Amino acid sequence: xxxxxxxxxxxxxxxxxxxxxxxxxxxxxxxxxxxxxxxxxxxxxxxxxxxxxxxxxxxxxxxxxxxxxxxxxxxxxxxxxxxxxxxxxxxxxxxxxxxxxxxxxxxxxxxxxxxxxxxxxxxxxxxxxxxxxxxxxxxxxxxxxxxxxxxxxxxxxxxxxxxxxxxxxxxxxxxxxxxxxxxxxxxxxxxxxxxxxxxxxxxxx
Numbered sequence: 022x023x024x025x026x027x028x029x030x031x032x033x034x035x036x037x038x039x040x041x042x043x044x045x046x047x048x049x050x051x052x053x054x055x056x057x058x059x060x061x062x063x064x065x066x067x068x069x070x071x072x073x074x075x076x077x078x079x080x081x082x083x084x085x086x087x088x089x090x091x092x093x094x095x096x097x098x099x100x101x102x103x104x105x106x107x108x109x110x111x112x113x114x115x116x117x118x119x120x121x122x123x124x125x126x127x128x129x130x131x132x133x134x135x136x137x138x139x140x141x142x143x144x145x146x147x148x149x150x151x152x153x154x155x156x157x158x159x160x161x162x163x164x165x166x167x168x169x170x171x172x173x174x175x176x177x178x179x180x181x182x183x184x185x186x187x188x189x190x191x192x193x194x195x196x197x198x199x200x201x202x203x204x205x206x207x208x209x210x211x212x213x214x215x216x217x218x219x220x221x222x223x224x225x226x
């Protein structure tokens with residue numbers, strides 16, 4: 022009798038384990054974890070975007086100071102760059118920016134304005150061969166060029182991750198899981214087509 026009970030318990034235990042394993046496999050394959058997984062991917066890519074834009078903003082004061090030494094009379098362009106950079110660094114980025122249309126649009130606009138100001142500055146620099154030969158300027162030029170490339174990559178990866186997340190919560194079975202488990206999952210803002218193909222400032226001489 023005891024052996025029979027032990028055998029029964031063992032059978033039940035094995036059956037339970039098999040059922041749990043089956044449930045784990047089925048939930049994984051049906052996409053129950055896709056929404057939180059994709060959400061974390063978006064957050065990670067957004068952090069990269071912010072990091073690269075901050076890196077660019079940090080380079081601007083050094084670049085402006087170097088240019089001043091050779092082209093101090095180009096005040097208009099220098100002021101435009103400085104003011105655009107100030108706008109970028111002083112604007113508050115709310116925690117809900119990825120779902121806040123107005124805040125995201127302002128972020129895009131400020132970054133685009135800085136890109137435009139830097140582009141104009143690069144055009145002005147063409148007139149100063151001594152500046153283009155300055156070692157400090159050459160180093161800043163290289164850093165800016167590398168940063169612009171990183172911004173492009175980070176922005177592209179962010180766009181793709183947001184597209185994946187938004188598609189998931191708006192299509193089946195993702196929309197079902199959203200209704201059942203992830204009601205707070207909402208469509209996230211993304212860079213516009215114009216911003217996605219935005220031309221980086223040319224820094225090649």
